[in-house]
Amino acid sequence: MSYIGNWIVFVIYCILMLFIGYIGYKKTRNIDDYFVASRSFGLGVAVPLFAASFISSASIVGYTGFSYGYGWSFLVKYGYGCAFGWILLQVFATRIYNTNYKWYTTSDLFCSRYYDEKFMRGFQGFFNSFGMLLYVIIGLTGIGTIMEIFLGLSYFWAVIIIAAIFLTYTVTGGMYSVAWTNVVQFALLAIGILAASFISVRLSGGIANINNTIANVEGGITNLLPGAMHSIDAKGAAPLGKSIGMIVGIGTMCPVAIYYHRIYFSIKSKNVAGSFVGISAIILAVLYIAIGLIGMSGRVLVPELTNVEQVFPSIVMRLPLFFSAIVITGIISAIQSTMDNQLLSAGSSVANDLYAKLINKDVTDEELVKRTRIITLAVGIIATIVALIRPALVIEIYNFIMILIPTVLFPPLLLGLFWERTTREAGIFGCIFGLIAGFLWITFGPSNIPATLVILPINIVLMVIISKFTPEPPKEVIENFFTSK
Amino acid sequence: MNFTLESLAIVLIFIGMAFFSFFMSLPNILKHLKTKGDKSS
Numbered sequence: 141m142s143y144i145g146n147w148i149v150f151v152i153y154c155i156l157m158l159f160i161g162y163i164g165y166k167k168t169r170n171i172d173d174y175f176v177a178s179r180s181f182g183l184g185v186a187v188p189l190f191a192a193s194f195i196s197s198a199s200i201v202g203y204t205g206f207s208y209g210y211g212w213s214f215l216v217k218y219g220y221g222c223a224f225g226w227i228l229l230q231v232f233a234t235r236i237y238n239t240n241y242k243w244y245t246t247s248d249l250f251c252s253r254y255y256d257e258k259f260m261r262g263f264q265g266f267f268n269s270f271g272m273l274l275y276v277i278i279g280l281t282g283i284g285t286i287m288e289i290f291l292g293l294s295y296f297w298a299v300i301i302i303a304a305i306f307l308t309y310t311v312t313g314g315m316y317s318v319a320w321t322n323v324v325q326f327a328l329l330a331i332g333i334l335a336a337s338f339i340s341v342r343l344s345g346g347i348a349n350i351n352n353t354i355a356n357v358e359g360g361i362t363n364l365l366p367g368a369m370h371s372i373d374a375k376g377a378a379p380l381g382k383s384i385g386m387i388v389g390i391g392t393m394c395p396v397a398i399y400y401h402r403i404y405f406s407i408k409s410k411n412v413a414g415s416f417v418g419i420s421a422i423i424l425a426v427l428y429i430a431i432g433l434i435g436m437s438g439r440v441l442v443p444e445l446t447n448v449e450q451v452f453p454s455i456v457m458r459l460p461l462f463f464s465a466i467v468i469t470g471i472i473s474a475i476q477s478t479m480d481n482q483l484l485s486a487g488s489s490v491a492n493d494l495y496a497k498l499i500n501k502d503v504t505d506e507e508l509v510k511r512t513r514i515i516t517l518a519v520g521i522i523a524t525i526v527a528l529i530r531p532a533l534v535i536e537i538y539n540f541i542m543i544l545i546p547t548v549l550f551p552p553l554l555l556g557l558f559w560e561r562t563t564r565e566a567g568i569f570g571c572i573f574g575l576i577a578g579f580l581w582i583t584f585g586p587s588n589i590p591a592t593l594v595i596l597p598i599n600i601v602l603m604v605i606i607s608k609f610t611p612e613p614p615k616e617v618i619e620n621f622f623t624s625k
Numbered sequence: 626m627n628f629t630l631e632s633l634a635i636v637l638i639f640i641g642m643a644f645f646s647f648f649m650s651l652p653n654i655l656k657h658l659k660t661k662g663d664k665s666s
Contacts, residue, residue: 183657212632215639223642230649351627370632411657418650425643429636 143292149465150291153328153472154305160320164313171508174314175244175488176406181319186416188326189319190403191423192477194222195329197282200431200471204455205448207435209362210378211354211369214432217383221390222428226421230414232395235557236404237413240620243405245485246398246549247493253556254567255617257497263571265493268398271545272486273523274538279479280527281534283472289453290468299527302476307520310480311487311513315406318480325473330427332470335463337430337437340455344440350433353440361446369436385590389546392592396549398489399481483523487516540582543591547578551599555607560622563613566606574599 172178181189199218207214236249243249247264254260280299287298309317344350354369368375373383394400407413438451441458445451456467491512496503503511526534552570555562574595581591628636 212635215635219639220642223639223646226646227642227649230646233650234653346626348627351629351632355627355629367629370629372631372635409657409660411653411660414653415650415657418647419654421643421646425640429639 145461146465149469153469157321161309161313161317164317167316168314171505174509177315181406185319187419188323191420192322192326193481195474196478197475201452203431204435204452207432208438208451209448210374213374213378219428221387224391225394228395229417234414244492245489246401254564256564259568269486269489271541272482275482276523277526278538283475303524306476306480310483311517318484322477325477328473329470332467333427333430336467337433340434340437344437350436389592392546392550399485486519491515544578547595548574560618561607563607563610565610566603570603
């Protein structure tokens with residue numbers, strides 16, 4: 141196949157991203173600009189920034205694969221989890237946005253709420269930056285495989301080129317660059333997904349024909365019973381218990397994702413903070429249904445696949461040249477727009493929480509911008525090197541972290557923001573218990589019961605008990621968090 | 626569009642959840658638009 145059309149569009153895309161990065165660099169004058177764009181974003185930036193950060197390569201390649209394999213139950217397994225996450229984010233929104241404080245990172249929020257610098261700063265700094273580093277590594281490994289198929293690049297060069305682009309604009313322009321590139325990337329990914337969905341549905345003879353075809357699928361690579369692709373649990377092939385675990389896991393992951401917190405910290409008003417997720421939810425719901433339709437149209441267009449993950453590339457290859465280039469740019473946009481925000485979150489967490497608050501407390505504003513750029517670059521380079529080596533251990537640790545993030549962060553965030561009696565001791569306990577209990581459950585617990593379903597409620601109950609037996613939080617903290625202004 | 630009752634319910638629940646999130650944000654959206662309107666006038 142000829143890659144020339146794809147390459148032309150890709151090069152134009154890269155130049156555009158670097159140009160936006162340059163504008164972000166010129167706009168960045170101090171640490172407030174670099175970390176949180178001087179808290180200046182309105183809905184026009186917040187909605188695409190959130191929506192683009194939300195859709196990653198897993199959403200596009202993974203979900204099309206799952207819908208190809210199991211039909212409409214993909215919405216139960218993944219869509220409901222996302223939608224539960226949007227609802228939770230909406231509930232948390234105006235609490236995470238707090239004008240009484242000037243937070244840069246999630247650690248700042250936890251330190252303020254739990255009136256503790258000693259434990260919270262170090263723990264949150266390490267845990268969050270490590271988690272984000274793993275996200276970036278996994279994102280980079282995902283992109284390598286996609287670029288190999290669409291641009292004819294080797295895995296090595298695909299990772300190097302993609303890393304060089306998003307590292308350059310993220311490191312130089314900080315939050316301005318991340319947000320502005322995300323606005324463009326969101327437009328590209330939305331056009332790409334909608335175009336791919338529209339054309340694949342048309343080629344399949346319409347939604348009615350797709351629904352008819354999948355109603356008759358049985359056996360095959362996912363070993364389905366008749367009618368399974370129209371069923372809530374794919375007639376047992378996608379067990380409901382596991383889907384519920386996934387819904388809770390994805391849902392509780394959303395309000396504790398530190399790269400979403402960064403968006404709240406960068407927003408200019410409480411009304412915007414309380415609006416952008418709700419608006420994004422409608423847009424994202426349309427895009428997820430479109431993604432599912434791409435996968436299910438595969439049952440008409442490429443019914444003979446032996447690996448469900450091949451469905452998206454197989455369909456894109458069938459699109460006319462111009463459209464395939466648009467879709468590919470859309471995918472690269474989706475991946476980069478998630479990774480840039482995660483990289484900035486990792487860099488900011490190391491620079492603000494570990495360097496400026498623990499190692500060098502006297503660092504000047506100007507110096508901190510320089511140091512943060514160096515730190516973010518170093519984090520990005522480490523992620524790139526690990527992604528190039530691709531050790532199997534990284535995937536295992538990543539799977540651990542994906543479960544540990546909600547068990548560690550969700551209970552302290554939930555109680556901290558909604559129950560004023562929650563004390564420092566309970567907050568510290570919640571973090572440690574979530575980490576140890578989550579780790580033990582994943583290692584020794586029954587694999588058919590998700591850790592989040594067990595650890596979260598236990599952690600919340602224990603935190604409530606500890607709060608009742610420890611001294612009340614200071615009045616100032618209660619006023620700043622619970623008195624509406 | 627040849628959905629079965631079950632698959633139609635799956636899709637509608639998903640759309641319903643997204644709209645629920647939207648309706649939760651509606652008061653803030655209206656306040657935001659009002660503030661913008663007041664500023665421009």
